Amino acid sequence: MSQTNILLASLASGTFTVQDLTTPLSKDTPTLVLPEPFANLIDFNLEEVSAYDSPGPFWKHHNIHTGEHIGTHLDAPIHWVTGRDGKDVSQIDPKRLVGAGVVLDFRDKVANNPDYLITIDDLEEWQRNHGSFPSNAWLLFRTGWDQYGSDRQAFLNADETGSHTPGFTAECARHIALNLDISGVGVETVGIDAGNAAQLDPPFPMHNFLLGNDKYGVTSLKNLDKLPLSGSLIVVAPLPIVGGTGAPARVLALVPNE
Numbered sequence: 187m188s189q190t191n192i193l194l195a196s197l198a199s200g201t202f203t204v205q206d207l208t209t210p211l212s213k214d215t216p217t218l219v220l221p222e223p224f225a226n227l228i229d230f231n232l233e234e235v236s237a238y239d240s241p242g243p244f245w246k247h248h249n250i251h252t253g254e255h256i257g258t259h260l261d262a263p264i265h266w267v268t269g270r271d272g273k274d275v276s277q278i279d280p281k282r283l284v285g286a287g288v289v290l291d292f293r294d295k296v297a298n299n300p301d302y303l304i305t306i307d308d309l310e311e312w313q314r315n316h317g318s319f320p321s322n323a324w325l326l327f328r329t330g331w332d333q334y335g336s337d338r339q340a341f342l343n344a345d346e347t348g349s350h351t352p353g354f355t356a357e358c359a360r361h362i363a364l365n366l367d368i369s370g371v372g373v374e375t376v377g378i379d380a381g382n383a384a385q386l387d388p389p390f391p392m393h394n395f396l397l398g399n400d401k402y403g404v405t406s407l408k409n410l411d412k413l414p415l416s417g418s419l420i421v422v423a424p425l426p427i428v429g430g431t432g433a434p435a436r437v438l439a440l441v442p443n444e
Contacts, residue, residue, distance in 0.1 A: 200443060205413065207326075207372075207420075207437040209335055209406045211257040216334075216341040216406075218255065218376045221348075227253025230434075254432040260370075260424040261378060261393070261403040265431035268398025275433045276426040278402065282369040286320040287418035287439055289410055292352070293330040300343055300350040301382055302329075306361045316415055323368045324404075324420040331374040332408040342376060353380020356391035363395035370402035370422070372437070374410065378403035404437055413439055 196202050209215060213231050220226050233249040236242025254275075255261065263272030290312050295302045304327065319325065329352045334340035343350045352375065354362070362371065371378060371392070378392040388394045396403055404422055419440040424433035 197440075203441045203443055205409055205418075205439040205441050207407045207409050207413075207439055208258045208435070209332075209408050211252075211434060214336075214338070215257040216338040216376060217253070217257070219342060219344070219349075227255060229253070230256050252434065254427070254430055254434075255377075255405075257434055258404065258406040258408075258437055259432050260422060260435045261397060261405075261432045262430065263397045263400055263402075266390075266393045266397040268394050269400070272397070272400055274428065275424050275430040276428045278424075282322065282402070283422040283424075285322040285324050285369050285420055286416070287326055287413060287420040288319055288323050289326045289328055289413050289415050289418075291328045291415070293328060296329040296331070296352045300352060301380065302352045303355045303380055304353070304358055305355050306358050309358065309361070319366060319368060320416075321367045324370055324372055324422070325362070325366075325368055326372040326407065326410055326413070326420070327374070328410040329374055332406075332410070335374075335406070335408060343381065348384070349381030351375045351381035353378075353383055354392050356386045356388065359391035359395045362392075363399040363401055368401065370404060371396065372404040372407050372420075374407050375405065377405055404435060407437060413441055417442060 211230050213229055215230055217229055228251060230252040233251060235247050235249060237246045260275060262275040262278060263269030264274050292304060331351060379390045383390045392403065421438045422435055424435035427433050
């Protein structure tokens with residue numbers, strides 16, 4: 187039996203479950219809000235063109251209005267100045283969009299500190315306890331932030347001092363980008379950087395280092411609690427927008443049933 191048939195048989199028999207890690211996309215999906223004088227993307231919206239009526243008697247369809255970086259989405263290298271000569275979202279090698287999933291759980295550190303920044307020591311402790319990260323892996327950071335996904339105010343967690351959501355130290359971002367043989371990073375928050383990342387050196391270090399080194403970021407994930415720490419297969423499927431700096435994505439995990 188071919189490897190493909192083995193996989194298909196495993197799916198059909200229930201040996202594997204396909205878990206959706208994607209936040210549903212609607213006009214109510216929480217999106218990043220940049221402070222003035224920076225410009226913001228538009229929120230997702232559907233424009234009805236026809237609905238089984240005279241403009242289209244047998245069908246219903248819409249125009250889509252959205253920014254690239256809305257909801258669960260992938261950041262391509264050209265999204266950031268350090269990756270400006272890199273790939274757009276349509277040019278990413280499909281092999282980089284499929285890989286082993288590794289879930290790193292930092293809920294305990296974030297519970298009492300929404301500004302928590304993941305460190306190199308945190309990553310190395312995980313590896314000591316669970317083994318090295320597989321080549322081409324997707325590192326998925328579980329912080330519990332997906333619990334706020336239906337509440338825009340709680341999800342962005344902003345006050346007069348800025349947004350307070352977890353992320354990574356600049357040193358950790360550099361380490362991930364330069365020293366780990368992975369495809370990308372996935373987070374439950376609105377962006378791959380912390381809410382206060384503008385204050386770090388360099389500002390927004392995950393964007394700076396990750397995208398500048400041909401690695402990718404996926405945001406607004408959910409259901410990471412349904413994945414094992416290791417052993418899942420992650421499929422990231424962004425819209426292949428020519429010239430796109432990013433795109434909404436469906437993110438799926440193949441999870442072996444115990």
